[in-house]
Amino acid sequence: MNAIDRFLKYVTYDTQSDEHSTTTPSTDKQKVLGAALAEELDQMGLYNAHMDEYGYVYAWLPATAGCEGIPCVGLIAHMDTSPSAPGAGVKPRIVRYEGGDIVLNEEKNIVMKAAEFESLAKYVGKELIVTDGTTLLGADDKAGVAEIMSAVECLVQHPEIPHGRIAVAFTPDEEVGAGADHFNVEGFGAAVAYTVDGGELGELEYENFNAASASVVIHGVNIHPGSAKNKMKNALLIGLEFAGMLPPAETPAHTEGYEGFYHLCEMHGDETETRMDYIIRDHDRAKFEARKAYLVRAAAYLNDKYGAGTVELTVKDSYYNMREQIEPHMYLILRARAAMEAAGVTPMEVPIRGGTDGARLSYMGLPCPNLCTGGVNFHGVHEYIPADALTKMTEVLVHLVKAQ
CATH class of the missing domain: 3.30.70.360 (Alpha-Beta Plaits)
Known part of the structure; x- marks a missing residue:
């Protein structure tokens, strides 16, 4: 299954988190996707694929022969979607964008207007995955989940690609600020990690508010x-x-x-x-x-x-701003730049006007800059993602963990 097919499947799971909840995860429905991901990782052949009591999914892929001494790298994305827009009954569809407005829902007259969403101009001639105008899409961060899953599957299917041990984690409740609350850094076992939770293709972030x-x-x-x-x-x-x-x-x-x-x-x-x-x-x-x-x-x-x-x-x-924790490990940024360039993606280093799980994890002993997913207009009904961004980011992640 490629990243596009995975994404279209994952967004059908309602995984909205709830900022007013006192439980962990904040909604039980997040565990439904978590259990499915743990099972999929296990079927791929990853080790110790499981979901813990808090709804965190963990697994790891052993190093290829001769790469056992390379420090373990982690890949992390969050499963929940924002409470800011409806998240149940997502109906994604792929449209070829030829310019102008996109009619998301003809019956309800919901339109994504090119004049209001200037980013569309960059994607003329591209296939875009959009909503039906009544829900968010869920690219934040099911795109990151799909890209990590597809990258790991690629490595399993191509053992000739050399790599060190790779740890994978999918977290609940990032959207309500609790994604790192119960993250098992020690059990995760990675020396460093990347969250795949950013915006447009090419964005590379190691500074946040x-x-x-x-x-x-x-x-x-x-x-x-x-x-x-x-x-x-x-x-x-x-x-x-x-x-x-x-x-x-x-x-x-x-x-x-x-x-x-x-x-x-x-x-x-x-x-x-x-x-x-x-x-x-x-x-x-x-x-x-x-x-x-x-x-x-x-x-x-x-x-x-x-x-x-x-x-x-x-x-x-x-x-806090993760930059303080990333600066002693700037090779992580050089490595991400190189991976993007190897995949034909132009890296753009931008400050996050927000936060990610990686910001908190960086202060928990796991330096963790953030990579793009390719998605646009998060947290609303006008959210979309270019289909080829899912494929490109899968390629970037394979280059990222490939032994240098």
């Missing part, structure tokens, strides 16, 4: 508006005041590249109590710390103005 979450709970005093003068403390208005204290140009809608931001994700409440949930992002560690400190000062200012305890701020770090 430092990330934190912040919850702001505002405690107000509600009085009947008819007699509220000098008595009411409207928690909603104090919340708006807090938001207004943050730099207006430092939001996701105004930033790109290495520029960091504050992002208000959710706000709800009433005059008595209001909650605001933020994420804080910056590639630069010093600027990241300064952003968190600014929130503390803003909360302190409002507490001085409205009374102690009015604003309750909780800040929690999520993950």
Whole structure:
């Protein structure tokens, strides 16, 4: 089975994770795909193919003769899909793109417009795998899963390709920030690894945001508006005041590249109590710390103005820039560049404006840069992937683990 066929099969599994769940994995349905992958790896002939109690799938391929001394390399992708768009009943189809808009669903008049999705212009004449406009596609990250599975199968079928020991893992719950929570680094047995979880073909990433979450709970005093003068403390208005204290140009809608931001994700409440949930992002560690400190000062200012305890701020770090952990192992990047070039892919080193399992794993003793999958427009109904990207990335991975 090639990578395209695998991908079309895997996306039919509903594996959405749930950010509000307290279980691991956050949804049992992820284990359905996990069990199928473990069985497929076992049938290929990989060793110790299994899914553990947390829904992580592990297996390994022995080194070829004469390559036993090469350090083990790991390949990792996540099985879950984002909760940001419907994930059940995915109906993928392959279309040959000849330019212009793509009608995803004629009955419901759902169209992917070329004017809104400029990336389409690069793929005129290509076959694209698209959705029916009612669900996400799942290229994030079932494309990575399909590419790893197909690369490993290629190595099994071609024992003449020399390689060291290769460890494979598929994780749950990456989309809700928990993909590395129960990853067994020691049992995985790799010295270094790559996540295959990036975007367009050629992307190579070893820098990501430092990330934190912040919850702001505002405690107000509600009085009947008819007699509220000098008595009411409207928690909603104090919340708006807090938001207004943050730099207006430092939001996701105004930033790109290495520029960091504050992002208000959710706000709800009433005059008595209001909650605001933020994420804080910056590639630069010093600027990241300064952003968190600014929130503390803003909360302190409002507490001085409205009374102690009015604003309750909780800040929690999520993950850090993997660059600090990758820089001592830059041969990983050189190796990935060479593998892409050998497959006829032009490498593009770009900073991740987000995070991956690899960012956390790099701080758990497993240096782990990120490779592209070829997918575009993740987390929405306009997600697509060029079919030949699946084939090319399979080829890249074979070159990547091939003995030098």
